[in-house]
């Protein structure tokens with residue numbers, strides 16, 4: 001029996017980067033969390049402590065901030081620039097993964113006019129990207145997280161098996177709520193990232209709201225399918241949908257009826273519905289998801 005080093009990677013996680021674009025008086029904010037993760041010929045540092053192949057995570061952090069000096073642009077492009085840099089400049093580094101989250105800010109209205117330099121954090125969702133580069137090919141995954149949505153009707157759940165442990169009542173009308181985490185794989189890297197993101201997000205919302213749902217699983221498929229129909233550059237969509245249960249409160253003990261108006265929004269446990277929707281001719285994913 002021998003003990004060997006397995007898979008490994010390292011990098012500076014969650015660099016909090018804010019860039020102010022100053023176009024005259026009118027400023028724009030880009031607020032990112034950027035995580036770098038590198039892998040390659042890094043056995044020595046683990047086995048002997050030799051660090052001559054280890055690009056310090058501190059250097060990685062500095063690189064993220066220095067690259068932002070030239071502008072950030074779309075997060076997918078910023079990730080591609082960084083990933084190509086790390087692999088292209090470090091012989092020991094074979095694969096770079098850059099993960100980005102974009103935190104949205106909204107311009108304030110001050111004195112009845114759009115403010116030049118005042119903002120409020122806007123919170124309906126976070127755009128995400130994950131870029132992987134192996135020296136020959138790049139893979140880009142876009143996405144959205146923290147997108148909480150709710151249908152106050154138009155959702156049913158019935159026809160499920162009943163066994164010794166089943167207590168759940170069938171329903172033809174319930175509240176359906178979830179916090180969407182969606183990631184989507186692009187087939188290539190020549191993409192209008194902002195437009196693709198906007199269209200994918202709108203497709204998710206339209207499909208969630210527009211589907212008369214017999215299960216969250218059915219909604220999941222409809223959402224993934226709609227993204228693929230609307231954005232030809234996307235070949236695979238992965239969705240993670242916690243079922244944020246809303247239980248009708250029994251008000252009968254107080255002599256009060258409850259015709260679908262008062263709910264207990266339980267936070268746990270929750271059903272967790274996850275799935276992938278993809279084109280049957282999607283190109284190989286390589287290390288994109290790993």
Ligand SMILES: O=c1[nH]c(=O)c2[nH]c(=O)[nH]c2[nH]1
Nearest residue numbers: 157168214215216217243271
């Ligand atoms: O949409 C749903 N899918 C399930 O699998 C499930 N299971 C459950 O208890 N409620 C629900 N709702």
